[in-house]
Amino acid sequence: MKSLKLILGTLSASAAFMGVAAACEVTLKSSDTHPEGYPTVEAVKYMGELLNESTDGRICVEVFHSAQLGEEKDTIEQTQLGVIDMNRVSLGPFNNLIEETKVFSLPYIFRSTEHMHKVVDGEIGDEVLEAFQDHNLVGLAYYDSGSRSFYNKQRPIASIEDVDGLKFRVMQSDIFVDMVDALGGNATPMPYGEVYSSIQTGVIDGAENNWPSFESSGHYEVAGYYTLDQHLIVPEVLVMSKASFEKLSDEDQAAIREAAKQSVGKMRELWAAREKASEEKVRAAGVEVITEIDKQPFIDSMKPVYEKHVTSDALKALVTRIQEVE
Ligand code: GTR
Numbered sequence: 001m002k003s004l005k006l007i008l009g010t011l012s013a014s015a016a017f018m019g020v021a022a023a024c025e026v027t028l029k030s031s032d033t034h035p036e037g038y039p040t041v042e043a044v045k046y047m048g049e050l051l052n053e054s055t056d057g058r059i060c061v062e063v064f065h066s067a068q069l070g071e072e073k074d075t076i077e078q079t080q081l082g083v084i085d086m087n088r089v090s091l092g093p094f095n096n097l098i099e100e101t102k103v104f105s106l107p108y109i110f111r112s113t114e115h116m117h118k119v120v121d122g123e124i125g126d127e128v129l130e131a132f133q134d135h136n137l138v139g140l141a142y143y144d145s146g147s148r149s150f151y152n153k154q155r156p157i158a159s160i161e162d163v164d165g166l167k168f169r170v171m172q173s174d175i176f177v178d179m180v181d182a183l184g185g186n187a188t189p190m191p192y193g194e195v196y197s198s199i200q201t202g203v204i205d206g207a208e209n210n211w212p213s214f215e216s217s218g219h220y221e222v223a224g225y226y227t228l229d230q231h232l233i234v235p236e237v238l239v240m241s242k243a244s245f246e247k248l249s250d251e252d253q254a255a256i257r258e259a260a261k262q263s264v265g266k267m268r269e270l271w272a273a274r275e276k277a278s279e280e281k282v283r284a285a286g287v288e289v290i291t292e293i294d295k296q297p298f299i300d301s302m303k304p305v306y307e308k309h310v311t312s313d314a315l316k317a318l319v320t321r322i323q324e325v326e
Pocket of ligand 1: 033145191
């Protein structure tokens with residue numbers, strides 16, 4: 001009797017195991033430039049777990065981290081084509097493609113992370129996500145990305161004058177090129193994966209990013225001065241290929257949207273913890289962190305960037321609405 005129970009138990013356990021393995025009817029391939037353990041990677045994995053649960057194991061998500069599927073600009077194209085199903089990227093690389101995404105990538109548009117949360121969690125956030133529809137993409141959720149500041153290997157930047165002539169890598173978006181130029185530096189758009197060696201070999205003097213990226217990319221090893229001018233609070237975005245999305249039933253589409261929304265809280269928790277840990281690691285490594293900086297000249301010099309990029313009435317209205325969010 002005992003052994004029969006044991007056999008039955010083993011059988012049902014292996015059936016359950018096979019059941020889970022066999023039940024992945026759809027596996028969504030998701031791309032991320034960051035390594036395992038980085039908050040965005042872990043948040044998408046968590047989203048996958050939620051989705052797997054809500055679809056009784058039918059839909060699985062596999063996260064390809066560390067740019068295994070390519071650099072962001074290329075993976076965005078692949079996602080539009082349906083070669084990659086899901087993608088967690090910065091909103092920045094969408095600027096040249098989707099007009100509406102520009103408003104969240106404007107320097108100093110957000111007063112704080114709280115301001116950014118209020119905007120992206122509300123109507124404006126939804127409107128910008130909807131704009132992805134016309135570009136073969138489905139916008140699912142925004143993730144945190146702290147604020148981006150300049151780092152370089154030449155000198156501490158304590159005022160806007162110190163930016164003069166320094167060569168900075170920026171993400172592939174015209175706004176960021178114009179932003180650096182307006183500050184008196186020289187901008188070079190380049191994929192994230194090339195930044196480390198480009199600083200090391202002197203092709204550029206530095207780049208700009210948040211604490212976790214500055215740390216996890218190892219850029220702090222080659223760029224010893226970090227100035228907290230916090231010029232950008234540009235959120236990350238989780239998108240899906242419209243082609244992959246439309247293959248699914250309405251019910252499954254809703255489950256995907258829901259799991260993505262549910263993962264935002266988790267991401268914010270992971271982000272807050274990582275930001276702190278990364279800051280500690282970078283400071284312990286001896287990087288000179290410049291916190292005393294008058295941001296006003298930086299803010300003032302962004303006027304031409306707004307004039308050049310916020311041209312249509314629709315974008316102007318969006319900017320005003322963002323500024324009006326308390
Ligand atoms: C990071 C962001 C990445 C990537 C990178 C970059 O903060 O999480 O998605 O955009 O910056 O500068 O290219």
